[in-house]
Amino acid sequence: MDQKSLRLGQVAVAGGVMKTMSEFIITGGNRLSGDIAVSGGKNAVLPIMAASVMANSPCILHNAPDLIDVRVMSEILRGLGAVVERVDSGRSLYIDPSTLKSSVVDETLVRQVRSSIFLIGPLVAKLGKATVSYPGGCDIGQRPIDQHLKGLSALGVVFEEAHGNIVAQAHKLQGTGIHLDIPSVGATENIMMCAAMVDGVTVIRNAAKEPEIVDLQGFLNAMGARIRGAGTDVIRIEGVRALEGCEHMVMPDRIEVGTLMAAAAITAGDIYITNAVAEHVQAVTSKLREVGATISVPGKGLRVRGPNRRRPTDLKTLPYPGFPTDMQPQMMALLSIAEGTSVISETIFESRFKQAEELGRMGARIRTEGRTAIIKGVPRLSGARVVSSDLRSGASLVLAGLAAEGRTIVSGIENVDRGYEGIERKLAALGAEIIRQE
């Protein structure tokens, strides 16, 4: 990682980016108002960056967010021999994979961006081989990869384990039918990318239906792939021999949209998200309306007016188009000041309630039992010093700080920087009192 690209306060260690020393200082009570645009989607750009290695010529990804995960993935691609540069005054990523020479992914970087596991599909398709260290679990759960291995093995990829690394080799790759046991986003993407350059037709059933998979299909087809069905649970891929570079506009980040919607709701604000895709956030819109928010779709974008009094509601996280697990911590913050008791069931990840304890330090009354959280609403939260343990729990604590009385200090915000591009700048532009303290 070149020193100049590090964010102030970050320290670089062997090849990667580690902790920043910074924190957010928030003074609560301001109602958010105004117009805001979200950045390109983290969970869209990461698989698209992985897919870009399959091209024989350069790609340009427009609206690519400048996030820690994107910087680390860029570092991973550089380690494989690709050229990766910010262009278009930093708004786009130029990736030239024609100099790709290694199929061994740097293991210190895999630990920092575990979704680099979906480099296996593209590297095996392009180079016939891939070596990636086991990404391991993270703060929200075990994060198994059995569905990735099942699908890629069905295509003919042979896996071995060597010193904690997964070594994947292509023998005779052949398109086939694959029925996923669970609609895994990453596994769907990994298999789709590999199958794009495998002889024959591959049909993935029980595929994940997230909008990011539709965006990836668009990118792959722009490179010359022949894929249909993304966004449904049956995806058909007809393998082609070669893929060429292309330009692609990364879709807006639907979880950042949801997070800003929740920010308007929790501060009784009135904001307009200019580039929101209403269809991508229907489940969040429906839940926020149950809580009392007024949400309108004026042709383009999304207008969200938060209620002065918040109703409780129950929610269960599910694969898309169900309520997204990536919005569960943010909703927990909002429901902690609803007038009544709410119940959250987290069906996707086994330990995604880390924010409950920290919200409790701010006065929230939340009891968790396994994958269920019972939230007894309180009239208001009080500012406190809290710690973000993962990306979305950090976002949840920021939202709570916006509504709390007094000052909240959120540390561990390198987690938040993994998935939100300058969230403090966006919130401050909407009237929040929030600063980044390096």
Ligand code: EPZ
């Ligand atoms: C993607 O992770 C997202 N990350 C996650 O966003 C998101 O929470 C998740 O999808 C669900 O929507 C990226 O896209 C980079 P999964 P992924 O495979 O692909 C189990 C964020 O905050 N599973 O759909 O890893 C798994 O344990 C992040 O932005 C298996 O059992 O999610 C989980 O319970 C967090 N075997 C469920 O499926 C497998 O082989 C969903 O996981 C794979 C997954």
